[in-house]
Amino acid sequence: MQAKLSAIAFSVAAAFALAGCGQKEEPKAAAPAVPAGKPEVVVKLGHVAPMTGPQAHLGKDNENGAVLAVEELNAKGMEIGGAKVKFELINEDDAADPKQGAIVAQKLVDAKVNGVIGHLNSGTTIPASKLYSDAGVPQISGSATNPKYTQQGFKTAFRVMANDVQQGKILGEFAVKQGVKTVAIVDDRTAYGQGLADEFRKAAEASGLKVVATEYTNDKATDFKAILTKIKSTKAELVFYGGMDAQGGPMAKQMKELGIKAKFLGGDGVCTPEFMKLGGEATEGNFCSLPGMPLEKLAKGPAFKDKFTKKFNTEIQLYAPYVYDAVMVMADSMKRADSVDPAKFLPEVGKTNYDGVTAQIQFDELGDLKGGAISIYQYKGGKLEYVETLGGTPIETAKAEVKEAVVEVKDAAKAVAGAATAVGKEVAAEAKDAAKAATEAGKDAVKAGAEAVKNAADATKAAVEKK
């Protein structure tokens, strides 16, 4: 019996091993027969984000972005290397815990995924990136902003958003612009929070701000009164928080309860609808920053937003569009390499020039997004209001300008049409005058619009030439 069992076990193992080999060498042959006649290859994409724990809401948001991208790719039906490709998402939960992050990374490597999207947190992404690098699996994170991630010399590590060196710098400069002189810095001791806070400190000090207090919390805390009380005694005029919304919201609220008048400033981790929900009116009027540009300002942004809310019946929390782009960049690289083999398409990832939802995606030699922009937002009446975009490539800014001009022209045209319709209902004599006036107004509007387009086009041209 024992012998028989082990024989079965051996043959099963052998069969698996053979199947594994076959798939590696000849992706076409390994795929089961497809009725359509064309061979089909399954491309396994690992996606990792915290699906449990305090950041589970952001993890779900990331997953939604990836799911949307994969479904679209499959619906479109891609062909790579002569075979029909079916993308399959393998979702893993790292609970925002670096240890768990490494475990699931190994699991994905063992499952022989073709590529990895994620992780969400810098703290999990950095240790995991070593495993992916050793296994030669390309990794694109849509949200890990800590600079260290791409500075380890791994050829497999990419990200599709600006890193915290850029973000911290812009936030530090922005703090000066708000007219404060003393700041207190709090971070949650995660790779992300600490990294962002450090970059902010550098920029703030370089701009002449005085850091009067440095306090710490953790990414599971709910009570911040002790450290806030200490900050209160330093009379800091601004509190900068490097961390996530689940702590930032209650922190802002508790600041108010303690009678602290200081302003609150944070990075992408607190630039969410959730933050305002949790912080209530204490968030009103304060600022935060997000890598990239607002969806409304991007050519493909509003369409993506519609698609997303329609499919998942929920708001975009934070990184979903970036994760969506990350999947698309991965697929695009496979297409260009005409192979789903990580060793073959990895060099193509670095050469990406993809027109994504969030930006024109190109990577520098480290794997960082080229010319990532940072936008500043203000919490106003329970909404995030766009203030300005700093940094970034002139092309992106010009693109946004063109888009705005187009909207202006469209609005002008609409106004003309509206006026004309209204006029039609009026008495004929009056209509004539009104039409004249309306046409005149319309002409002006169109002229203004056209001028705007021209300016924007010039800007684009200048930018291109500059490059």
Added chain:
Amino acid sequence: MDIFLQQIINGLVQGSIYALVALGYTMVYGIMGLINFAHGEVVMIGTLVTITVAGTLLKAGMPVALAGMAGLMAAVLVCMALGWALERVAYRPLRHAPRLTPLITAIGMSIVLQNLAMMLWGRNYMTFPSLLPKVDFELAGANFTAIQIIIVLVSAATMGGLLLLVYRTKLGMAMRATAQNPAVASLMGVNINRVIAAAFVIGSALGALAGVMVGTYYEIAHYQMGFMLGLKAFTAAVLGGIGNLAGAMLGGVLLGLIEALGAGYIGDLTGGFLGSHYQDIFAFVVLIVVLMFKPSGLFGEKTGDRA
């Protein structure tokens, strides 16, 4: 000085919350020697039930006071039922099993309840409806709110009530008898099943109350909120002497104060060498020192070596 006073207030309120939760741990432990690790989750479910019930009623246009009371009632009832069910389903079948078995079951129940809550209420953070008017007080430069006073009073009153229950009522006498020796107690006509179930039900009702307090104070709730809170409250119960009601209260308040003062002054005391992220070290060093000199906690009774 105003900063010191503020830190004392912060610690006192935080400590009272720990104490309120610790009472639930200590009550069950005192009677059957079981550490009910699922208690933190009972607190969490109390908070989430209140959000659902009070939130719905508020939307329907009910006055805040009524909706709040209804939410509290619903939470207490749900948690009592949950406590009863936990005991009946998870712990009673294991009453005669080795002591480690129910402990592991308790950890398992904690995970089950967390995931259940995640499925029912989702992963997102929820805002707790404002049930109390925001009244701010200022005393010698320190700020505090009405809810903070209420929390301190409620946990003190709860402890007083529990002491009365345990030392002045027939049920309390049966509880003490069961705690001393279940077999003899049952021979004397005590229905120990009922007594233990009562301990769970009462402990869970306190958990619900604690949940509502925590929710009203921080105005935020999440399916994982019970975990850290439970751990801290458990630490508080051990510090004060687990199984002792006054000890739980004292341990809770002490832990809260140590944390607040630790976070506030650790940087100054060590000349900036240690920052406020080491605040937990303070709490646990105190715990270790206390356990070194008084292994059964501050108020704990000396227990003989049973092995």
